Amino acid sequence: MKETITIDPITRLEGHGRIDILLDDAGNVLDAYLQVVELRGFEKFCQGRPVEELPRITPKICGVCPGAHHIASAKACDAVYGVEPPPAGRKLRELFLNAHIAHSHLLHFFALAAPDFLLGAEAPAARRNLLGLIDALGEETGRAVLRARGLAQKIQAIIAGHAIHPVAALPGGMAKPLCADERAAIEEMAAELAAFCEQALALFETRVLGDRTCAAAIESDTYCHETHYAGLVDPAGRVNFYDGKVRVVAPDGNEIALFAAQDYLEHIAERVVPWSYLKIPYLKKVGWQGLTDGARSGVYRVNSLARLNVASGMATPRAQEGYERLFARFGKKPVHHTLAYHWARLIECLFAGEETLRLARDPEIADARVRVVPSGTPKEGVGVVEAARGTLYHHYRTNSQGMVEAVNLIVATAQNNAAMNMSVKKAAAELIRGGEVDERLLNRVEMAFRAYDPCLACATHALPGRMPFEVRLYRGGGLVRTLSRGFSCP
């Protein structure tokens, strides 16, 4: 007889998800699946619309990553029309995207990740949240977090009209230039943001890595998979969120592919699996071997640690120092430890802060020429950026009038789908023994996928709609027990 444990919905991430853990008679883990809800009809929704509407439409797919969709979509439109934005247009997009990522990474760490480490994975759920964290770190730190995230949002709003509903990026560039006062205001805010990002990384390195229990969890085999990694790199091989080529490295760190956005279909295929609505992208040339890691499996990972693993370094000085400390600590590259995604995220957050400041100080960014108005015949194009959660592909095809005929999006969370399932199963198998399950233990299972910062709203959508306070245990298909879960959000 099998027993099923359902964690439904997953707490502390955007969107509706559910984890099913199947136990055998002895109460040990047979299998585990991350389930998500399907969003339907996006391509149909887009068909027949002018392609230049998509940079305004696609941010509405997801309330969490609107900025990344906005920029990926604009880049896809550039490609459809065969135009290159002028330098100021490109730099404004980069500045916007970096502020977006700094905001996202800061929020993820302080609201979702830090409570597990700084309050303890087994702290009472009612306390293991942002409010509990503020109690532990002090109100000054809490105010600094709120202020830093507010600055990052404000920078985006100045550039794109609105942080949540950005409208500035168009095919060929941006709708409006930055005036001198706006540039100066952004520079001042970016300096403060970058300084706070550095404090956040220092906090992680002293309080999390300096704690024996946290460090042991990060370095443990429970949260470890030897997979391929993918992410954008600049011509020097360094992490870049806005542009570059996608580099793929094997589990041993050797580069196995370096491709331009428009060639993504040669390298990435999508697998449909019966237990999930969310398709699973994998490396086409390596092949699909199922949910397994190793050099022969086409499963690859994206997001922070993946980007650091594929890159030769960071383009800014303080982030580069953080990058070097991370790989020195593990003594190897790539690093396969999933909880190290949190560390990599804060290194990237510092990079985003430094980039925001560097771009704000670039005199060219306030140049009035921010757009090349497209004049060519539109056809087909791919835009790729690094969203906070990983590589984001937008692929559009239009008729000669620029009306959308086909759309394909590959979002970051989908690319981590296989690895998240593997991580949940491995953590569950190592932590759940003899059917002994409680809330604290389930939180340690949840930590396995929380490291990926999954945004199921992107891949699917947010619809909790009911009180997510329960874990249900089934035996032989019937509900035998309900665990009341302390809810993780404050």
Next chain:
Amino acid sequence: MDAGRQVWSRGRRSVRTLVVGIGSTILGDDGVGVHAARRLRERDLPEGVDVEEAGIAGLGLLDLALGYDRLIVIDAILTGAAPGTIHVLEGNDVARAAHLGPAHEADLPGSLDIGRKLLGAAMPREVLVVAIEAADVTTFSESMNDDVEAAIPRALAQVEERLRGARDP
């Protein structure tokens, strides 16, 4: 220029009530709160009432709500009731609405608690959610279910009753 003051200067002292419609207008009924807010904005509203739109709640709502005395959120909800049913939620119940629960960072009550704790009196003291039962929030569409759309005037009647009946805090 004080960048921080610029960030936190949204609250306009003369304005007391903020109405926010939340949702995505490209996901059918998911956007009913935003559609309702847009219609409300066209009406003759009492002095001191502002109307905004948002995609999700979480800490971002603090940026909008700072400086207001009262916050009224219009949102979709999925409880299993008939599409178009109006739910008026107060207290911790507000997290039941579609976009006010466990979002990426913190639910609405949690966000407001954090705001009150860290930002003091600058947060709304009263929070009310007028939620409209949705039918389909997973199919991309700019139109809503008929029953859901028809519920908007009733939802707005609830909002306006609160706006008119409000005493000065």
